[in-house]
Amino acid sequence: MNNLISGISRRILSPKIYSLALTKERDNLTKCTVCSSENKDFSFRCSSCGSILQQQTRTLDLFSTIYNLWRFPDFAFRRIVIAEHRNYTFLLALFEAIGISFLFLFVTKAGDFVSINLGQLVSMGLELAVAVFLPFVYAFSFLSYFLARVSTTGARLRGFTAGLIYALHPVAISAMVILPAEIAVFGPYIFSNNPSPQIINAVPFYLLGFLEFLLLIAALIFVVRLTMLLFRSRKRAAIFVGIFFILLFVTTEITKRVLVK
Ligand SMILES: [Zn+2]
Helix, strand or coil: CHHHHHHHHHHHHCHHHHHHHHHHHHHHHHECCCCCCECCCCCCECCCCCCECCCCCCECCHHHHHHHHHHCHHHHHHHHHHCCECCCHHHHHHHHHHHHHHHHHHHCCHHHHCCCCHHHHHHHHHHHHHHHHHHHHHHHHHHHHHHCCHHHHCCCHHHHHHHHHHHCHHHHHHHHHHHHHHHHHHHHHHHCCCCCHHHHCHHHHHHHHHHHHHHHHHHHHHHHHHHHHHCCCHHHHHHHHHHHHHHHHHHHHHHHHHHHC
C-alpha cells in the first residue's frame, strides 16, 4: 500500500516528467517574443503589445484532460487554467458536491438523527449537494482567489476555479463509482451507526472505504500540485489551506445544526 501511494504521488508530484517540454514553454511564458517585455506566468496575451504568448486551448475534453492530469499534471493544469472554454467544469463540480455531500452524511451518521429511510437520505444528499456543497466549492475558489492573490500569476478567476475543480476530480469519481456501490451493499445503513455498516458486512465496507480513501488522497495530491504551480509563496499556500478548513468547518457546522432541528 505504501508503495502504491508513493508510486502515485511520485508520478503526480515529479516535475521531471515533462521538464524538457516546459523549459521551452517557460521562456515564451515570461518573455514576449514580439516586444520582449516580461509577462505574468498565466497570461496568454502580452500586456504591452497584445500579441499571443502561448497557445490557448479552445475547449477541454473531459476524459483526455483527466488522463493528462495523471500523466503530466502541470502541463494539464496550465491548459485548464488558460483554456478559452472550460467545458464540463460545472458538471464535474456538481458530482464533486454530491461526493462531499454524501461523505458529510456518512461522517455525521445522518441516518441516526434524520431518518433511516434510503429515499429520504438520498434526496437529502442531493439537495445538500446543490444547495450547500456546490456553492461551497465555488465560494472556496472565489475567496482563495482574492485572499491568496492568485491574480498575480496572471490566472483569471474562472481559470483558477476550473483548475481547482479539475484537481478535485477524484471526488467526482468516488461519487459516481464508490457511492452507488456502497448504497447497493448497505442501503441506508452506510449512513448509520445502529447497526454500523462494518458490522453488517465488513469486507466490502473496508474495501470500498479503502478505495474511497485512495481517491481522496489523490484529490489532495492534485490540489497540492496545483497550489505548487500557482502559489510561488508559502504564505499564500497557507492562506489557501486555511480558507479551506475554516470554510469547511463553518459550512458543515451550520448544515449539521440546521439538520438536527
Ligand atoms: Zn509583447
